[in-house]
Amino acid sequence: MTTLIHTADWQIGRQYGGFEPEDAAALADARFAAVERIAHLAADEQADAVLVAGDVFDAQGVSARTIRRMFNAMAPFAGPWVLIPGNHDAALAEGVWRHALRMGVVPANVKLALQPGVVELPEQRAAVLCAPLTQRHTYTDLTEAFDGWATPEGWLRLGLAHGAVQGLLAEDIDSANPIAPDRAERARLDYLALGDWHGAKRIGERCWYAGTPEQDRFKDNGAGQVLRVRLAGPGAVPEVQALPLGRHRWRTLERRLAVPSDVEALVAELAACGADEVLQLALAGTLDLAGRARLDEAVAAAEARVRALRCERGGLRLAPTAEDLAALHADGYLGEVLAELREADGPVEQEALALLAGLLAGREEAAA
């Protein structure tokens, strides 16, 4: 029985805009931590090898420190790792891989397949057919060569590639770096380990996308896992198990608020969010002053608790009720302006309304 850990799309060095700098730094750090957990998992599972199907680095120009940290994170697993470049870290004439090699930080147990070819693992009696990207985009199926490559008799025949399986992922129609959906069969592979798609996905009984081990976008497609692949021997159908690995859970809460109970439901949802969540709130609808205060409070509380929170209130309208206005004791021209702003819809008017309501509420509080 051979046990492999299949992973991909580590995207080391990725930076996160749209968050507070502090949160962004923590999210960038989490990617190194994920690699470290993969190494520990491989050691714990006594894996025979770890296959990394491309996009190890998020970009060519990552700092030397980032490169070192990544290889350091791999240290807990001393067995063989086979890495191929993907589109983000293609093996160009000069780039991250050459940089790493020049720095001399690539350990002996980490095999970099920077050229198409077979990486042999004699101890494991396995041959890994590698289709690295040597440019960011190709329009030919680099795995086609697998069909003709010979491997030692009686060894496992494994494929490692990065790209889009044609015709299966709707949004990848006509995409670059195509891969034939029946490559595993055509090339007589025992297992084809793929990268590029960020969620774990079964393509066939011998072909899977591992997905990124640490979620990095607001898309719930099974990211944050690695695959444990067990093979009884050449020709046997692999037994594939997705294992949770990611730390952060990225979620979008898209809510339309109309009545007070909508706000209460959202507040309860926010209250239930844990420390490792990365939240995106996309809010629409209308809020009265009380609802807005409740929401502001709940968002502030959640912001302090979760890893990161992004709140889009573009579709949210502040609509103070008659009681709200009465409670502000805005008479005379203050009342007139308040009423006028209440009728208006623009973002500036909305902001002005919130400001005025805030000033008036503050005045009420000071008087109380």
Add this chain to the structure above:
Amino acid sequence: MKITRLRVAELRRFREPFEISGLAPGLNVFAAPNESGKSTLVRAIRAAFFERHRSSGAEDLRSWGDSAAAPTVELDFTLGGSDYRLVKSFLQKKRCELVAGARRWEGAEAEDHLAELLGFEYALKGASGQKHWGIPGLLWVEQGTTQAIAEPVEHAAAHLQRALNASLGEVAATGGDEVLDRVRLLRRELLTATGRPTGPLAEAQRAAEESAERVAEIEAAVHGHAERVDRLKRQRDEHEAETREAPWLALRQQLAQAETALATAEGLQREHDAAAATLRQADGLAGLLRQQIADDGKRQQELATREATRAAAQRRHEAATGAEAQRRQQLALADAQAQQAAAQARLEAVQTRIAAARLDILRQDVERLRRSADEAERAHRARELEVARLTAELAAVGAQGLDEQLAGEHATAEHAARRRDELQRRAAALDLLLTKLEGRRQALTRRLQAPLQKHLDHYASLLFPAGRLEVGESLRPEVLARPGLRGEERGAFETLSFGAREQLGLVCRLAYADLLREAGRPTLVILDDALVHTDTERLERMKRIVFDAAQRHQLLVFSCHPAQWRDMGVPVRRLDTDG
């Protein structure tokens, strides 16, 4: 409020009681020359109301040289449908009594009641001053002060505002001005008075701009880097292909061939030289032979001449040997000439071949191929250097982690842009809020002031046809607008002539009186030589205004120019003869 009777005693020049009764509810004109007690009466009325009976501020009322005097003022008036009698004595006999039918107030209580009724205050200490006088301070005009309206309005402002609000039946906005001030303050944090960004907003805009510039810079560097990576790839591929193909080797081979061809051609030159030498030899030989033949011929001739007489045998023998030699010589010459022709032909053949070989072009071939081969090798070495240089350069740039920097700067730029947008929206919102609040407030103020404006327009148009006096928020007259040669002319009140200010000052006071009357406040108007700087024409207009006002208010007009007031439809009372 209407005064019906006034009596003074022991008061300045009025040692004996002096009484004016039967005052009309409208206009009353009192004329008196200077020093006849006109101002004393005015002072008496003011003191009756403004000075506490216990006040030391009444010292000036004392009859001249009478230390025992108890200056006394007695006033009958109607107010709010009731008849009042006020009796007030100062100094030696401090007393105050107010009676209205069955009701009666005494001392300070009486005074407080009066102040409440008329809308003024008392000085806490000493003589009463302008700031205490409230409504009467506005409507009772002291000699020559008609134009100085700002302060009286300020001191009566609360009453006027109340009258305006009461007449409109609504309030401006509770604490509206505090909110407005707060908005102004918040706006000032982000925008200058002219609406330019300042403070955190300017800072955020600068930060966003700088960050965007840095992004562009790093992007350009990343782009340049990618291009150089592509170039490196091309150069490396070409270098490898060149190393494999070694094009300079083929060139060197061609060069060798060209050199051989050149050497061969240069061999022709040597042949040419040899042929030329041979020809020269043949030419020499033939020449020599021809010379010998010619020399021999000449010697034979001389011999024949000199020795004609010698023996014939001798001659024959000699002739026979001479002919033999001659024949041999002719043969040798023919041989030499044949050699000469052959040499000539050979030389010409070589010359033809040399011309065909194009030695100059062959030399160029050699040069060209040598240079090409050298160049190919040089280019190869240069490319090798370029590959090494690019590799080193890219490695150095790669170590900077440009993409990571770019992604980081992108994040920073995004953050900065978001903050800028937030602040811009906040500034726009504050601006909008301020505009709206100020606009509404202004509109409201105008609406609130409309009743006052109505009364002002009523009088101002009598003074300046089509003129309009505008009051500011403080209810003071601010601008006189009237038609001019080039459209409307607007003059600030302070910039008008003394006379115009005096006239408009009175107009305002009468308009305030109308406003107060509508609000149910007492409105007695006292004018003590109120129009001293007014010319005759304007005075005529002002008299119409005064007469009109007297239809609604009691007016007590004191003047030292009786003749001016004879056309007011009322008797001009002379104080010196009256009572």
